Amino acid sequence: MADSSEGGGQDRAPWAVRPDQSRGRLHPEPGGDPRSPFQRDRDRIIHASAFRRLQYKTQVFVFHEGDHFRTRLTHSIEVAQIARSIARRLRLDEDLAEALALAHDLGHPPFGHAGEEALDSQMRPYGGFDHNAQSLKVVTLLESRYAGFDGLNLSWETLEGLAKHNGPLRRPPPYIAEYDRRHPLDLSTHASAEAQVAALADDIAYNNHDLDDGVRARLFTLEEAAALPLIGDAYQEARAHYPGIAPDRLISETVRRVINWMVQDVVAEAGRRIAALAPRSADDIRAADRPMVAFSAPMQEANLAIREFLFQRMYRHWRVNRTIQKSKRVTQLLFQLLHGGPQMLPRSWRDRAGEPGSAQAAMVVCDYIAGMTDRFALEEHRRLTDPNVPG
Incomplete structure (x- = not known):
């Protein structure tokens, strides 16, 4: 029987997570809030x-x-x-x-994946x-x-x-x-179907919007991307439906179609997998031997082709490579300077950092840098390296 309790009267499937059966919070809080x-x-x-x-x-x-x-x-x-x-x-x-x-x-x-790679390399001795x-x-x-x-x-x-x-x-x-x-999170099982949906939505958004940004940044043309499976079909359909369409609208119409087709594929494939499993609860989804929310095999193949195209034509484009290398150097130098000199951290961070060069200092500096925006990281780099910029 479908559940429609809490959360706006949603008609939930039996295998959906039920808000009224949540396992709660680490720190109990008073009830009475009308929100789920x-x-x-x-x-x-x-x-x-x-x-x-x-x-x-x-x-x-x-x-x-x-x-x-x-x-x-x-x-x-x-x-x-x-x-x-x-x-x-x-x-x-x-x-x-x-x-x-x-x-x-x-x-x-x-700095995106460049910042992550730089922090990972600096934190390797500490996990x-x-x-x-x-x-x-x-x-x-x-x-x-x-x-x-x-x-x-x-x-x-x-x-x-x-x-x-x-x-x-x-x-x-x-x-x-x-x-x-x-606070045990049952790490050995799959997550809920809702979490699996969020993961697939990330893949859909990431690849399609990087296609959009890549074309608009002139790292490659839409016609080059249209040689890919799925992208080509969407491109041709948009052109056929709107003859003479302006290029900026054509990329939007192409990406919109690809997102829609990917969503439809995920819904259909998840429906097939759930029907085969016949789960009766969210825990049945977690205990399954494979994810229940996934692309079909043909769509997964098309998605991998898009990802490979973006890797070659966007993420390894010479202009992007320059940005990546500069961003890595900024991140690495920030870490090295602050790890060796945690006394340069703002007071609330410095008090927790411990001795220069220590594992505790590394953890605190990593958290400090990971929380930075691009703009703040560049400003902090200037403050720490340029004698003409006030600290």
């Missing part, structure tokens, strides 16, 4: 400082390279819209899927750096908005989805393993 626990989670994420900073954290381009390219904030909003659409079609809890989509990039450092683990750390420790606890005190289901939305964690990153010892 996942609506409260979503609202806390949106009001978090880390969420606001996503506005100036970029995907591929550094913030000053153009006002029209995606940032982590616009990407997260687009992922949330796609996740909510898929969750509605599958009769899942839309609020949980949306909360996970909005929170999934909170742990990304400045490395993983942006998914950092997202969990942000919402369970680093945010400091509430008097009664560190972090946002999100519900168990949201934390579970953040930790393992990409699948079971056999060898979790250090922070996830540490947190799991205090």
Whole structure:
């Protein structure tokens, strides 16, 4: 029987996560709030400082390279819209899927994957750096908005989805393993269907919007991308439907169609997998031997072709390579200077850093840098390296 309790009267499937059966929060809070626990989670994420900073954290381009390219904030909003659409079609809890989509990039450092690779290399002696683990750390420790606890005190289901939305964690990153010892997240199973939806929505948004940004940045042409499966079909359909369409509208019409086809594919494939499993609860989804929310094999192949094209023509374009190398150097130097001289950290961070060069200093410096926006990282680099810039 479908569930329509809490959360706007959603007609939920039996295998959807039920807000009235949430496993609760690490720190119990008084009841009486008319919102469901996942609506409260979503609202806390949106009001978090880390969420606001996503506005100036970029995907591929550094913030000053153009006002029209995606940032982590616009990407997260687009992922949330796609996740909510898929969750509605599958009769899942839309609020949980949306909360996970909005929170999934909170742990990304400045400068996109370049910043992540640089931090990972500097943190290798201390367990490395993983942006998914950092997202969990942000919402369970680093945010400091509430008097009664560190972090946002999100519900168990949201934390579970953040930790393992990409699948079971056999060898979790250090922070996830540490947190799991205090508040077990069942790391050996799959996450809920809602978390799986958020992960697929991320893939859909990421590839399609990088295609859009890549064309608009003139790293490649739409006609070159149209040689790919799926992209070519969408391109030809848009041109046939709108003869003489302007190029900027043609790319939008092409990407819109590809997103729609991918969403339809995920809904159909998830429907087939769920029908075969015949789950009776959200825990049946978690205990399955494979994800229930996935692309079909042909769509997965097409998606991989798009990803490979973007890797070759966008992420390894000479202009992007220059940005990547500069961004890595900035991130590495910031880490080295502050790790060796934690007395240069702002007071609230310095008090926790311990001795110069220590493991504790490395952890604190890593958290400090990971929270930076592109703009702040560049300003901090200038303050630490240019004698003419006041500290």
